[in-house]
Amino acid sequence: MRELDIIGKIQQHLTAYNEKVICGIGDDCAVFSGDNGRPWLITTDTLVEGHHFDLSWHPAYELGCKAMAVNISDIAAMGGLPVHATISLTFTKDTEEAWLDEFIRGLAYMHHRYNINLIGGDTVAGERLSITVTLLGQAHKEPVYRHGAMPGDIIYVGGPLGSAAAGLFLFQNHRDEIETLKDEYASLLRHHLAPMPQVELGRALADSDYIGAMQDISDGLATDLAHIAKKSAVQAVVFEDKIPVLPEFTRLCKRYQLTATELALGGGDDYLLLFTVRAGREKEVERLARSVQAMAYPIGLITEGSGVMLKGPTGNLTDISFRGFEHE
Structure with missing residues (x-):
């Protein structure tokens, strides 16, 4: 099935009903109202080895930067600033400590550059490396859709x-x-x-x-x-x-x-x-x-x-x- 068809099926059965949800599926970020009057933005992206990146040429540091960048870009597209992040990592038995250190260094660079707080995540062993980042941001005014x-x-x-x-x-x-x-x-x-x-x-x-x-x-x-x-x-x-x-x-x-x-x-x-x-x-x-x-x-x-x-x-x-x- 095509990606758009899968998203369409999900939308048919899983719709946001909470009155605080301003925008659900269908934009760069979902938008929900905040207590201070500034809308919150939330986005998530997954990068999978062999589909989104190839470890034979993609250095760990740059991959860490890119894993954050693709989510930060979604926040930027709504006119917001990134604030909080969670990161989930599926690693393999071949993942080396030196590689992981460089990958984390790339993540840390983007966190420091954009003042992002890492507030949680998950790690699990699997057959293929994958990286999922969920990022929350805030719009200064009304988000751009x-x-x-x-x-x-x-x-x-x-x-x-x-x-x-x-x-x-x-x-x-x-x-x-x-x-x-x-x-x-x-x-x-x-x-x-x-x-x-x-x-x-x-x-x-x-x-x-x-x-x-x-x-x-x-x-x-x-x-x-x-x-x-x-x-x-x-x-x-x-x-x-x-x-x-x-x-x-x-x-x-x-x-x-x-x-x-x-x-x-x-x-x-x-x-x-x-x-x-x-x-x-x-x-x-x-x-x-x-x-x-x-x-x-x-x-x-x-x-x-x-x-x-x-x-x-x-x-x-x-x-x-x-x-x-x-x-x-």
Whole structure:
């Protein structure tokens, strides 16, 4: 079964009834009301060896960082700050103490960087290493949801796309050449191994009155933008000639004859913010992004309709809805 079908089945039978639940299944985080008037955010993610990471090339320290980053990115996508975390680890009989020390060091770095409190978790032995992090955060104001996009909004991303997917391509297909390629493609490899969530940008955008909808890009822009389009009952049009990528990404695609647009829009693991900006507020948003040492790239337009369309250089439209990473 497809991931979306499984989630749909769960939603049919398990619905939140408590009046304090503001938003349940269907966004980057669930949202529930807090006693101080500031909403709480909660998210959870599981990384499984052989599906989300490969220990033959993923160092323990960077894996610890990434396990936290993917959850922090969800909190950032709602405009919040991370506060408390629990971590559950399934380890194998082959897990070495030195590896575990480095993994914990990576977790600790992210906890200290973002002032997160570890408040619990679980450990269990199993056949395959897996890491589950549950993260609670708080929104400063009202959280930003996926359902706020409107026709006329400009679609923005918080950085160049496809870097992590390109790094993964190198590890999977040219592992024996990594030592000779690592300097030339260092930024691509780093984006795959240890992405950094855009917490400051998310907070700044949420505190402004400039944006309609927001989420992070984990399964590829084609899929994650489709979530915004569906929740907002609009169509998203992405301009192919506006897709931002790093120069290293372009060189890699030419070197290995990869389809750059497909990799940039469908590769996943970007963990950049994707958001829509009210018409006429573009300059303010771009200045706001620079004020927190981030970037904001306009890549398309929200229109009436449904789905996600890619507009090519000749004006041709191609439906790319949900053409990103699929959990199987």
